[in-house]
Amino acid sequence: MQDTQPVRSGEELDSRALEDYLKRHLSSFPSGELHVRQFGAGHSNLTYELKKGDFEAVLRRPPLGPVAPKAHDMKREYTILKALHDRFPLAPRPLMYSDESVLGAPFFLMERKRGIVLDTEWPEGVEGSHQLGQSISKEMVDRLVELHNLEYQGTELETIGKPEGFMERQVHGWIKRYDKALTDDVKSGERIKKWFIDHTPSSSEASVIHYDYKLNNAMFNKNNYSRMVGLFDWEMTTVGDPMADLGVALGYWIQKDDPESLRHGLGKPPLTVQEGFFSRDEFIERYAKKSGRDVTNMKVYLAFAYFKLAGIVQQIYYRYKMGQTNDPRFAHMNHFVNHLIDLAEETARV
Incomplete structure (x- = not known):
């Protein structure tokens, strides 16, 4: 069962601008095509999976359009994860933060954790008890x-x-x-x-x-x-x-x-x-x-x-x-x- 899906229409990222930015700021960023998929759950911030060679990360950015004051503060969430991850490893390790100059909205990258997110149905092959x-x-x-x-x-x-x-x-x-x-x-x-x-x-x-x-x-x-x-x-x-x-x-x-x-x-x-x-x-x-x-x-x-x-x-x-x-x-x-x-x-x- 995949936890990602193709990016919803209208919520695409500027992959070229993003890739250029990552090349400049990640010394180990591999060559090849950058693959972007979207996490389908959630009704607020937009969350994407980035994959390129052996590199993978999760990108979070605010929803489209105007947002409420103090809501969807990507820099604050990034700062919290930086302070929290070493003390509470269930919180993902943050990788980098960028202002709106790259994608038109602030965003941050964090580690891609692997596992199962349980929501409304059991994963295929799992029987509830x-x-x-x-x-x-x-x-x-x-x-x-x-x-x-x-x-x-x-x-x-x-x-x-x-x-x-x-x-x-x-x-x-x-x-x-x-x-x-x-x-x-x-x-x-x-x-x-x-x-x-x-x-x-x-x-x-x-x-x-x-x-x-x-x-x-x-x-x-x-x-x-x-x-x-x-x-x-x-x-x-x-x-x-x-x-x-x-x-x-x-x-x-x-x-x-x-x-x-x-x-x-x-x-x-x-x-x-x-x-x-x-x-x-x-x-x-x-x-x-x-x-x-x-x-x-x-x-x-x-x-x-x-x-x-x-x-x-x-x-x-x-x-x-x-x-x-x-x-x-x-x-x-x-x-x-x-x-x-x-x-x-x-x-x-x-």
Whole structure:
């Protein structure tokens, strides 16, 4: 099963300019034809596989068209990976960064990890089972705990975030982003926004948080599907409240008895709806046991995760509605935004 596909129409790279740049900056860059393919998953940044002779790498760049302020910051993600890789090897090793002068948008290169990304279907030849679902679930929880236990004080990672007042900034920041991308076919969310302002938890602890932690951002060993070998999409990473990170992970952790609107909001439901995978309660229970952290306030964090996801999806939908992208996957995302607002309110019981 290939994890790449031919480059989507309109999202091609200027291969000649890219190749010239790599020749100038990589002394070991081989001769021959540069092959470019695209990773098909994801709805935000564009990610490509580069291959030439024995050279291979992954290129990440922002989506086409105007982007939200402070979003899709390639230099920041590159800097995070530089600081993180040696301490948390699941994060890919970054290779180089370039501003927009080469491809018209900033980008960076990172190592090409090899393994299996599990998303909505099992790879060909793999049969799901209760035991396998349990093992993958445990690995997802345990690696999140490992990241949250990382000692970042006194390292470069200390500079990537401001833990004081983290949740207050998050609440006000995502309300602002949601309002800025508001269209006339989505809910304003006024009730849940006011509720968050009145119920923002005070963060008592800080850690390095991934903040986009989900099954299809992880890569597993091809011969042992319960061992993670890579973790991707570090764009939102910061130093902040680990409970917020757990909340985001739970927001993406769809279970089989969730409403259809959540299970199918981004297409086919993830494998987490299948036999053996943890429920959200089981995910929380193992996290609490492994980390020793207090998880009694998770309702607030999960409700906020749904609202934050609504903001992310709405930013994508806004670009589609404004004609800044023509990706047909985005055409009906406004319905998912409305479902997420409802779900945030239901979770918070406002």
